[in-house]
Amino acid sequence: MPVTRERQLVETFVEVADTLVDDFDVIDFLHVLAERCVQLLDVEAAGLMLIDQRGNLHAAAASAENARLLELFELQSDAGPCIDCCRTGTPVVNADLTANAARWPRFAEAAQASGFVAVHALPLRLRETVIGALNLFAADSRILTDDDVRVGQALADVATMSILSQRSLHQAELLAAQLQAALTSRIMIEQAKGVLSERRRISVDEAFTLLRDHARNHNLRLSDLARDVADGSSTATDLLRGTEDRLS
Amino acid sequence: MVSDRMAIVLALLERTSTPNSTGGGLSMTACAAAATALGVDGLCAVVGTGAAGTVLAFGAQAVSAELEDLQFTLGQGPTLDAAATGVPVLAAELASAAARWPAFIPAALQLGVNAVFVFPLRIGAISLGTLTAHRAAAGPLPAAQVTDALALADAVTLTVLHSQSDTGLDGQPGPGWAAPATYRAEVHQATGMVSVQLGVSLAEALVRLRAFAFGRDLLLADVAADVVARRLRFDEEDR
Secondary structure, three states: OOOOHHHHHHHHHHHHHHHHOOOOOHHHHHHHHHHHHHHHHOOOEEEEEEEOOOOOEEEEEEOOOOHHHHHHHHHOOOOOHHHHHHHHOOOEEEEEOOOOOOOOHHHHHHHHHOOOOEEEEEEEEEOOEEEEEEEEEEOOOOOOOHHHHHHHHHHHHHHHHHHHOOOOOOOHHHHHHHHHHHHHHHHHHHHHHHHHHHHHOOOHHHHHHHHHHHHHHOOOOHHHHHHHHHHOOHHHHHHHHOOOOOOO | OOOHHHHHHHHHHHHHOOOOOOOOOEOHHHHHHHHHHHOOOEEEEEEOOHHHOOEEOEOOOHHHHHHHHHHHHHOOOHHHHHHHHOOOEEEOOHHHOOOOOOOHHHHHHHOOOOEEEEEEEEEOOEEEEEEEEEEOOOOOOOHHHHHHHHHHHHHHHHHHHHHOOOOOOOOOOOOOOOOOOOOOHHHHHHHHHHHHHHOOOHHHHHHHHHHHHHHOOOOHHHHHHHHHOOOOOHHHHOO
């Protein structure tokens, strides 16, 4: 029996609510959210970007931890729909890359080379402040309906809440602290991916999967595990040596 | 975006703390200019945490030094919290924070300090210390100054990173030498890989990566991409 989207939506929001009331890992949560976006909105890939105070974009999470998608984000530092969305705080929806090739030439070229023909960007917004964007990449030119956009924006709002939820937010300066925490966590995960990929002779993508599975199986926060791996802490010995799974 | 005032401070830092300069300390001029840009009364960087050795990395006024001493003596305070959590601690009203730091607050108030803002000197799991700003006037640090302070902390982090390493660099630094490039995922992945290849800390691995790029006039991001793609190994190439 096929699961209806309404059912999926309900399940997703129950999952989200369960996570947000708990002591959760923000980057891990954003990854889950990106995966749910792909399922619920029937797109090829989804990614969440955060923008720091200096205007630099950071890839915070993606549905598929592949370098290709991250590269797209990087290229956007120049220009692209996600940048436009972050700057203006308004959604960019159903941006056909073939039709908009002149508007964002480098982005359009890179995205099409990766097999994406349309892109949507929804702002992560807290009142007047934009802290990032939810990006949806489609491999076909199917139109995102108004309902789809509302679902997408709700998921983007959930992402914003997850970043800001660990403490209540009253002032702009707290926002800086929360953003910084999320970005630091992301950097630790990248460093840990590097350490693990070198130790285990695997790709950085495989290293991320391994990290995430290990955190899940041992009920650890992803960023805590990443810090232990990056520091070469003894608690991560099994994972670094590969003595507990078959990937060694 | 970083303010014009802070941009000048960062340029000053870049010029006075190039990889070839000795000591890697920050000049009093840069420190004073940074305090002015942030609208605070004093500023100091503490490298390393705990009893193992607290080093005032640059021109602290007497109050800054005393503020740090107090916290390490009492074992509590915003600087210690920022060091422990790795997240900025922005204590805009010390008078109303007595519940959080009961021993520290009265002592700080007695020094005439009513607001303290601490920014970790940190790149992911590389944790070097803290940058602390203090002010006699209570009240939040405006959003624009928070941005400036984060940019300053990034620049100081790189300066400290290089001053702690023996890895020397050849030649003159090119433009953008001080750019942190911390928004590139590959730089951090490569840092992790190089640390394993060389058996060194993440901090030293990042210094080696930057030195390699610098010495060959390459972009750090390109060198990092080569490492991640396993086109470049440091245990073979960079002895």
